[in-house]
Amino acid sequence: MAGLAAGKRLKSTVCNTEIMVIAAPGGEVDLTCGGAPMSADGAGNGGNVAADFAEGTTLGKRYTNEEGNLEVLCVKPGDGSLALGGVALKLKDAKKLPKTD
Amino acid sequence: MNVMMLLEMAASGFGDRVAFVDAQAGASITYQELYDAAGVAAQTLAASDAERFVMLDVTNLSIPVALFACGWAGVPYVPINYRLTDPEIDALIDRVKPAYLVGDPDRIGRWTGNDGVEVHGRDAFLGPARAGDAPEPAWSMDAEETAALLFTSGTTGTPKAAVLRHKHLVSYILGSVEFMGADEAETSLVCVPPYHVAGIAAVLSSVYSxxxxxxxxxxxxxxxxxxxxxxxxxxAFVVPTMLHRIVDVLEGESSANVPHLESLSFGGGKMPLPVIERAMELFPDTDFTNAYGLTETSSTVTVLGPDEHRAAAASDDPVVKHRLVSVGVPLPGIEIEIRDDDGNVLGAEEHGEVYVRGEQVSGEYEGRGSLVDENGWFPTRDAGYLDEGGFLFLEGRADDIIVRGGENMSPGEIEDVLIEHEAVFDAAIVGVPDKEWGEAVVGAVVLEPGAETEVEALQAWVKDHMRSSRVPERLEFWNELPYTETGKLLRRIVKGRLADG
Known part of the structure; x- marks a missing residue:
């Protein structure tokens, strides 16, 4: 997959998951959902969620890699789980902030 | 990025929840209904010749519908103060037309209209939007598109149109609000007007949470x-003048008797210490949060949270105690620096101008370009300093600093001392031209109802608490000070009246 820009929206090609990129490393990024590459329109080779990447995604949660330079937001949940270069992304803890408005 | 994405997530996550209630009209709308109405209204907007959407109304259900419809249709949302005079409104509209305008029927009925503006009453906009079938989602995710144009309050001159792009507003929400962080019982009371950045922030953060x-x-x-x-x-969120009035109405009561009110935040101006201290007594079970932000920074950039409020109120350490009047520490993703007039970064306790950096910071005005420098820093024109713990203290607008005989002084610190006097309800200090000193310190004071005092007594009070150069040469007693509706002191009016005196 080509480089990712913050704000870009991607769909899983094997489940209902949709994400928006919050931060991404430069260059080529191998971001997958359910074990299959993601695309802008969700079109792909079809197929099923791979058993190793079937934990699912949760609406409104953020996911990040170990280095912390990739961060995505789940805008539609699905059965597949997210991975970068074959390594599963982790759920990012939300910081509790006081309400300001 | 697009603000519509926030509503899309809300509608799919908790579509049946009630989103907005118009207390006056007794009407309400759920998150799914809001999403659908935004889609229908977006089609109407896209089919018109309008390049901008103008909202000329008080807060009501059409406000969130319009804000999101604009995101969906790719048309900038331009809320305008409905209390302005016709010529003032025309002058602003001339800058944003051709436009599609929705407004309070009474206000637009008294307005002569403007070529190039399609005018609709609130119900004529809202009714069809709520009756139609929502189209398939089809908004642009181009983060650079303009979400809103907000006219600054113009306390110093002609209003500027601040450009807030989708990336600024969405970054602010993602950085400060947890998705679905609210439980079903959580209810927010919004009383800031729609043309204020806090009005937009309130809609977006409530929807996302x-x-x-x-x-x-x-x-x-x-x-x-x-x-x-x-x-x-x-x-709830209030501006300082609102809290001042709330506290006054509760005079003589031991408690506000609002058992459900968990948090009360305020911002948009300077909060006098006696007001916040009294409010903390009246609302003993409520968390207080002070937020500082500007239109140009997509609302809040620093926060003094409930824990800091309590720690400051309870502390014997004067440094910690003083934090009760600070605006707190930066939000995650926001950086603050204090710089001198030459742009040098200053250390703790050194006074200068507040600079802000972060993804939510726009700093751009239509037709004037961006004030953000090559490293992303925005000069706020607010004067202030950081204490050793990184807490930010504001001292008014940099342009309001009084220079008397080569000595810089902020009007705010003198006002704070005056307001501490038992007879004083409110105070405004300004510098007026003076042959001997360059500028002279003068002011206007509003007394507490029924209170009496003399100018000499107040001058002596200031002299007891500050250096003698701070003592106002002249003080007048006024019935009230001129404020904007959102609580900003109109210093240029105070200055004008006192300079004539």
Whole structure:
């Protein structure tokens, strides 16, 4: 997959998951959902969620890699789980902030 | 990025929840209905010749519908102060037409109109939007598109149109609000007008967190207290003048008697210490949060949270105690620096101009370009300093600093001392031209109801608390000070009246 820009929206090609990129490393990024590459329109080779990447995604949660330079937001949940270069992304803890408005 | 994405997530996550309640009209809309109405209204907007959407109304259900419809249609949302005069409104509209305008029927009925503007009453906009079938989602995710143009309050001159792009507003929400962080019972009372950046922030953060929003169109302290009790409001935002009036109405009471109100945040101006201290007594179970932000920074950039409020109120350490009047520490993703007039970065306790950096910071005005420098820093024109713990203290607008005989002084610190006097309700200090000193310190004071004192007594009070150069040469007693509706002191008017005196 080509480089990712913050704000870009991607769909899983094997489940209902949709994400928006919050931060991404430069260059080529191998971001997958359910074990299959993601695309802008969700079109792909079809197929099923791979058993190793079937934990699912949760609406409104953020996911990040170990280095912390990739961060995505789940805008539609699905059965597949997210991975970068074959390594599963982790759920990012939300910081509790006081309400300001 | 697009603000519509926030509503899309809300509608799919908790579509059946009530999103907005118009307290005056007794009408409400759920998150799914809001999403659908935004889609229908977006089609109407896209089919018109308008390049901008103008909102000329008090807060009501059409406000969130319009804000999101604009995101969906790719048309900038331009809320305008409905209290302006016709010529003032025309002057602003000339800068944004061709436009599609929705407004309060009474206000637009008294307005002569403007070529190039399609005018619709609130109900004529809202009715069809709520009746139609939502189209398939089809908004642009180009983060650079303009979401809103907000006219600054113009306390110093002609209003500037601040450009807020989708990336600024969405970054602010993602950085400060947890998706679906609110439980079903959480209710927010919004009484800031729609043309204020806090009005936009309130809509977006409530939608993303899943709160029920009760809208109060015309603030009075009595209706505010009634609504907080009747609607079991759990969270609310007020500007300092509103809290001042609320506290005054509760004079003589031992408690505000609002058991459901968990948090009360305030911002948009300087909060006098006696007001916040009295408020903390009247609302003993409520968390207080002070937020500082500007239109150009997509609302809040620093926060003094409830824990810091309590720690400051309880502390014997004067440094910690003083933090009660600070605006707190930066939000995650926001950086603050204090710089001198030459742009050098200053250390703790050194006074200068506040600079802000972060993804939510726009700093751009239509037709004037961006004030953000090559490293992303925006000069706020607010004067202030950081203490050793990184807490930010504001000292008014940099342009308001009085230079008397080569000595810089901020009007705010003198006002603070005056307001501490038992007879003083409010005070405004300005510098007026003076042959001997360059500028002379003069001021206007509003006394507490029934209180009496003399100018000499107040001058002596200031002299007891500050260096003698701070003592106002002249003080006048006024019935009230001129404020904007959102609580900003109109210093140029004070200055004009005192310079003539």
């Amino acid at each position: 899943g709160r029920r929003v009760v809208q109060l169109a015309n603030f009075t302290p009595e209706t505010w207290i009634d609504l907080v009790r009747a609607e079991k409001v759990t969270t």
